[in-house]
Amino acid sequence: MKLKDLAQELGLSLTTVSRALNGYSEVKESTRLRVTAAAQRRGYMPNPAAKRLALGRSGYVGLVYPFGPNDLGDPSFLTVISGLRAVLEANHYELLLISEAPDDPIQSYRRVMSSGLVDGLIVARTQRHDPRLALLQEHGLPFVAHGRSELSAPYPWLDYDNELGGRLAAERLLSLGHRRIALLSADLGLTFAWQRRAGFMSALQAAQVSPQPQYLREGVFDRRSGYQAMGSLLELPTPPTAVLVDNNLSAIGVLRQIEERKLVLGRDISVIIYDALPPDTLQSKHITIVQQPDLLGAGRALAELMLRRLQGESPEQLHTLLQPLLVDGPSDGPVFSLCS
Template sequence: MNLERLANLLGMSKTTVSRALNGYPEVSERTRERVLQAARDNGYQANPMARSLALGRSNVFGIIYPLQPADLGDAMFLDVVAGMSAALEQEGKSLIIAPVSQAAELATYQQFVRGRRVDGLIVSRTQVQDERIAFLSKARFPFIAHGRTEHHAPYAWFDYDNAAGIGLAMQRLLGLGHRRLGLISAPLLLNFARQRKDAFVAAMADAGLALDTRYLIADTLDRRSGYQAMQQLLACQSRPTAVIVDNHLSGVGAVRALLDAGVRIGEEISVIVWGRMEDTLAGIAVSTIDQPDAARAGARMVQMLQALVEGTPAASLQELWQPALIEGATLGPPAS
């Protein structure tokens, strides 16, 4: 059964039948229901290429990503992408990832928008001041941000509650009696890192504790930099009794540095890492701030982006999921 035969069966023009099948508003609800029922009864399936051409869509969503070597081994990133891909496959759509250099990132966004290569974009690792989001907003091109930014115009975003996650970690460490606390951060131009540091600083102030700037180390987003950051903390004459690492990529290196130094984790120094760690440090149950359901989060972002493409206002497509503190063997009271 093709479109022409379906139209002949119904005694309608192909244009009317096509518009009814594709949800055009000028077709009455009664006509639409009649066409859809006839399509179901007769096993009609639309040609996806023809449908996409008629709607002016590619049926492709995209991620433009300045991939670093560590990203290829990042289980959380891969889980999110897997969730996106699975959700799109169910809808007969595709996901493309365009790896670019950091210098060429914005230019690549501009090329994708001018060429309408995709129906929408997922913007990852959002920055405090993000020129990608400013550009896409001005171009009125559909996108969802995986993370927030300080951009003031309404835009669609999905994020985890960074302040709440750090709050959970700080509440637990302070409750154990820790007063000398350190933070190993990703680059602070990244919005998640800035929000997590701000939450750490606020929690210290609320507890009446002074910040020791030696215990605040930023610009770590891989194993090597995390390892070096922890070595720097260990070299302090009066080192912190507890450390939060705000990303799991650095967390692997930070924990490895403690092991190599012979530090009894959870006894001499307590550690909490943001993100899953079970696949990287066999035999060590690291306490983590967990972002649950990474694959489901990826699928949800796809659903939100599809809703945006179909006309849902961006301001109503903003979701903040809650992280959870998963306690492992790396927590304990400060050594006396």
């Protein structure tokens, strides 16, 4: 079923049928109805390759995602993807998850760029010095970064105020009287980890508390490393009395470690987690977290930025900064209690 068939069937020209279907004004309303009805009835769907060739655009927005073995990715990011997808779809773009070559991620970006498969790209999990963004900028493919990066020229981004989040958490712990506060960070090359740490440090400095090197851990990014890092913290001669955990995945391991040692949260040690735990995690209740309240909305905003970028808007204005919130556990329980 091609446009030509449809035209023949209706006794119309290709041009008219095409225009009728694409909502042009210079076609009689009655004809349009005839055409759309026929298209509906015959189940006509335009050939995307042809359309794309003619139009010079694809209607796809890409997102390169690592599907390596064991790579579960960031659970909360899946929510973002969900919102992103919804808005793109409403605007006749489809979201394509492109699997990242595990050995050479940059290569995946190269291929996507030169193939012209997508009209734009979402770049997630930005690093402070991100070769992917540099590459895209050089190449000229429209992109929106999920997380900021250090880049010479302006570029569109959506980010969370991680610095504020880090500060809020630290301030809360300080106000509870803690002075020996640990911070478990993911890889500090990742922008968000760096930012959260910066906020954390600034709060400590403002309170005249000097952060101790042995309390600052880096590269803590999954259950196991969270478990280990927490273990080693607790075995220090003077262990910290409070911990801020950078990311929710490692927080699971952290909580586990605490629980196994029969420590009581809020009494023996205080913990704040950045990002809500994955929803079906068992230890998810009653714990204070720094949260981006509306991840679905973040995804939607990301899509908006991309759409505006694709419409040719220049990147200068295309920034969205979302504010985190410090969310306490339920008020009827102690602030930092663990309850599986």
